[in-house]
Amino acid sequence: MKATTTTVGNVTIIKLDGKITIGSGDTQLREVIANETAAGRTNILLDLSGVTTIDSSGIGELVGSYTTVTNRGGKLKLLHLPTKLNELLHVTQLITVFEVYENRDEAVASF
């Protein structure tokens, strides 16, 4: 998995590309979020448009990321959910937890 970080105002946008699966992308995501929050950047927008595969470990890391950021007083929101990830968030009922956006400007303005 590749993570590319950009900043718009007070929002850190992290674009994830590739797989978020057990033993690879899941630990990388954890490290990326840990680094951002440690640096005091806690308004995080995850752009998931480039995610090709996500398994239950990857979903678990999304949940863990949400908790990590929230515990730091910040917000973590999702942008551009791929169709299959959207279905997984619905079936796991996690869609009720995450704020999801399709428009980047709207997402940034929501923080």
Added chain:
Amino acid sequence: MERDGERIEITISSRFENIELVQVIAEHLCENAGVDEDGSHWIGMAVREAVANAIKHGNKLDVAKKVHATFLLRGKELEITVADQGEGFDPAKVSDPLNPQNLMKTSGRGIFYMKTFMDAVHYSFHPGGGTSLVMTKNLAKGSGIASTKA
């Protein structure tokens, strides 16, 4: 790997990077059986979760221990067995990830995935050690999460 008509078997060592080998077999088998891309993806995902559990929770990442997967296609009935060499577990102790108390847990969704994407999931535990997971799916039922039970 052995392929004999509608039966495919593969044995891997307990490394996460081997999961995809088994997943790809599942997806190709489904596609060859006429299942669409989405349906093949979800069955492949169920297999991924089964193998990941076997490696992590069954064999506890011991690379000397093996995971054996068997795919058996009879008509449109697909039966997938994933066996590890671990000590087993109590399925009754697996929590429901949809319970509001468990919603924010970072783990515990693998078996839920399998039950969601497949028609039936059963475990058997061998006296000498090892767990066998058997998943079945009628490929004629359609594909995708919407057509599977939650």
